[in-house]
Amino acid sequence: xxxxxxxxxxxxxxxxxxxxxxxxxxxxxxxxxxxxxxxxxxxxxxxxxxxxxxxxxxxxxxxxxxxxxxxxxxxxxxxxxxxxxxxxxxxxxxxxxxxxxxxxxxxxxxxxxxxxxxxxxxxxxxxxxxxxxxxxxxxxxxxxxxxxxxxxxxxxxxxxxxxxxxxxxxxxxxxxxxxxxxxxxxxxxxxxxxxxxxxxxxxxxxxxxxxxxxxxxxxxxxxxxxxxxxxxxxxxxxxxxxxxxxxxxxxxxxxxxxxxxxxxxxxxxxxxxxxxxxxxxxxxxxxxxxxxxxxxxxxxxxxxxxxxxxxxxxxxxxxxxxxxxxxxxxxxxxxxxx
Numbered sequence: 001x002x003x004x005x006x007x008x009x010x011x012x013x014x015x016x017x018x019x020x021x022x023x024x025x026x027x028x029x030x031x032x033x034x035x036x037x038x039x040x041x042x043x044x045x046x047x048x049x050x051x052x053x054x055x056x057x058x059x060x061x062x063x064x065x066x067x068x069x070x071x072x073x074x075x076x077x078x079x080x081x082x083x084x085x086x087x088x089x090x091x092x093x094x095x096x097x098x099x100x101x102x103x104x105x106x107x108x109x110x111x112x113x114x115x116x117x118x119x120x121x122x123x124x125x126x127x128x129x130x131x132x133x134x135x136x137x138x139x140x141x142x143x144x145x146x147x148x149x150x151x152x153x154x155x156x157x158x159x160x161x162x163x164x165x166x167x168x169x170x171x172x173x174x175x176x177x178x179x180x181x182x183x184x185x186x187x188x189x190x191x192x193x194x195x196x197x198x199x200x201x202x203x204x205x206x207x208x209x210x211x212x213x214x215x216x217x218x219x220x221x222x223x224x225x226x227x228x229x230x231x232x233x234x235x236x237x238x239x240x241x242x243x244x245x246x247x248x249x250x251x252x253x254x255x256x257x258x259x260x261x262x263x264x265x266x267x268x269x270x271x272x273x274x275x276x277x278x279x280x281x282x283x284x285x286x287x288x289x290x291x292x293x294x295x296x297x298x299x300x301x302x303x304x305x306x307x308x309x310x311x312x313x314x315x316x317x318x319x320x321x322x323x324x325x326x327x328x329x330x331x332x333x334x335x336x337x338x
Contacts, residue, residue, distance in 0.1 A: 065156055067111055095220060
């Protein structure tokens with residue numbers, strides 16, 4: 001197929017969709033959905049009519065597969081956005097139900113290590129989501145590995161045999177590992193749609209080119225993308241680390257990297273990714289260092305743990321900050337006393 005012919009066909013499809021969706025001003029909106037659908041077909045060319053009917057038929061039986069482990073951690077770490085958001089306009093599951101309709105969705109599955117993700121299973125079950133728990137290696141989010149995507153792909157392929165009536169497969173993921181299953185379903189003449197995260201999608205390949213329709217989750221879920229830089233939180237983070245050590249200097253505790261990252265994220269309401277950047281900048285600028293601290297365990301055994309502490313440079317910055325705050329407070333007090 002030549003490039004000009006490909007562009008022409010894509011333009012024809014878009015025009016068919018526009019004509020079909022807009023209908024005419026004389027459409028009777030009081031008609032039943034089925035009657036209104038066929039009313040819109042009147043006036044379309046034979047080719048356009050066939051395309052419109054095929055598209056509608058493809059969306060009559062929908063199967064949705066969510067790589068929830070992938071989507072949850074990416075949205076939470078990068079945007080502090082819970083996919084099971086309390087706002088219906090930002091909730092992944094409510095939005096998908098609304099998009100495809102309860103009369104068309106035949107299966108709706110979410111795959112994750114639900115012992116790790118902070119999502120209430122009851123909340124998902126109330127939304128009629130079929131939960132698929134997949135055990136991970138138990139590590140933190142950056143190093144977590146599980147077989148959610150493999151389990152999802154196997155289930156999707158099995159579904160083509162168990163329920164051949166499914167005509168549309170919807171995948172929610174940012175993982176390029178989905179490309180083989182997507183391609184296989186396209187060969188089986190299935191309509192495939194994808195919801196992905198543009199900034200987390202693989203850069204070496206355009207994953208959207210393998211499907212019929214796609215949409216960025218940032219747009220679909222109305223995610224608020226704030227421009228937050230790690231530099232804005234360097235000094236507050238230094239103060240936090242200083243205060244922690246002052247509070248726990250006599251305690252049998254250590255300041256671990258993973259705990260600090262999560263705590264900074266919660267303390268300043270910033271994505272975990274930004275918290276990681278802050279800690280890295282503190283280390284690069286020689287403001288903190290990974291030291292060693294002996295900890296007595298519950299079994300009365302001594303373990304040496306890696307604990308983040310302030311360097312001499314970090315302590316000097318804290319001293320300057322404290323002096324600056326004290327000077328500002330003194331000036332304010334003098335003004336009030338006049």
